[in-house]
Amino acid sequence: MTTTDKTATVPAPRNGEKDYQGSLLEVRDLHVEFHTREGVAKAVNGVNYSVDAGETLAVLGESGSGKSVTAQAIMGILDMPPGRIPKGEIVFRGQDMLKMSNEERRKIRGRKIAMIFQDALSSLNPVLNVGYQLGEMFRVHEGMSAKDAKAKAIELMDRVKIPAAKARVNDYPHQFSGGMRQRIMIAMALALEPDLIIADEPTTALDVTVQAQVMDLLAELQREMNMGLILITHDLGVVADVADKIAVMYAGRIVETAPVHEIYKRPAHPYTKGLLDSIPRLDQKGSELFAIKGLPPNLLNLPSGCSFNPRCTAVQDVCRTEVPALQLVTEQDGSELPGRKSACHFWKETIHG
Helix, strand or coil: CCCCHEEEEEEECCCCCCCCCCCCCEEEEEEEEEEECCCCEEEEEEEEEECCCCCEEECCCCCCCHHHHHHHHHHHHCCCCCEEEEEEEEEEEEEEHHHHCHHHHHHHHHHEEECCCCCHHHHHHHCCCCHHHHHHHHHHHHHHHHHHHHHHHHHHHHCCCCCHHHHHHCCCHHCCCCHHHHHHHHHHHCCCCCCEEEEEECCCCCHHHHHHHHHHHHHHHHHHHCCCEEEEEEEHHHCCCCCCCEEEEEECCCEEEEHHHHHHCCCHHHHHHHHCCCCCCCCCCCCCCCCCCCCCCCCEEECCCCCCCCCCCCCCCCHHCCCCCEEEEECCCCCEEEEEECCCCCHHHHHHH
16 A cells, blocks of 8 residues: 555545544644552653544554553543543544543444454453454444344454354354454454544564554555554554554654655654664664664653653753754755654754754
């Protein structure tokens, strides 16, 4: 899949919805914090991003960067308390979901926005067969009979290319391989044909071949249904052929955004450059792998200035005192680079140096 093959058009509104011509989803200045005995952990600190229909946004970063917490806030599945959203907007088809009642959010969750979790085995109920679990979406949301829901479950299993779906619909999660369980999770997310899917590390713990199969399946279904897709991952290799644009997160902030191919060619933030440099390459066989030194910061006590400054090889005094804004990135002649932003005081040296 390439970025030029897609056209971002908003899906036709469902019954009772107003036509809306803006982005499918917009996250605006979102903050999420967790109140603990040790203090307040600032997990998300002013995140902004958007997704259109038919578009794939990859959200990258190390564990603890705030990727999954942002997704949970969008889905409305944060544990509150201890979680809290003190500021921000999550706008879906023009409506701020943070201002909705719990009942209104439930109508959106699953039907219009669905999520694929990273650990299929722990996300599926081990004592219920997969047909029953897939059929639950139709029984609860559509009021189908058990027989009709089971038939729809078989259709879904066929759709995600699970062999012998009719014979396996009564099997239990442990009877499927890791790749097949992940396909079941995808089928569950697709059940009600949502406008947007959030895939949280959907290929974790799968071997490389199965990873490719799962990602190809997601891309195929996305094209077929013109869904928006938010792909959360720490693996730059997974998203190269799938994503349209990338948002890189560090310590709860977006530190760089760019069209997918541009970020691989010319990163504009030292953290992004470090992530790219750490990807194993065939032409470096036998060489020591690059690694970003140090560890991500403690969210209970973020460093002053740029949160990446303790690990940055290009750090200067201003980096330790002033938080860099996410600003537009331009060519050396001042011409704008569409979709490119960086939260670095010295992005010019990184991208043009």
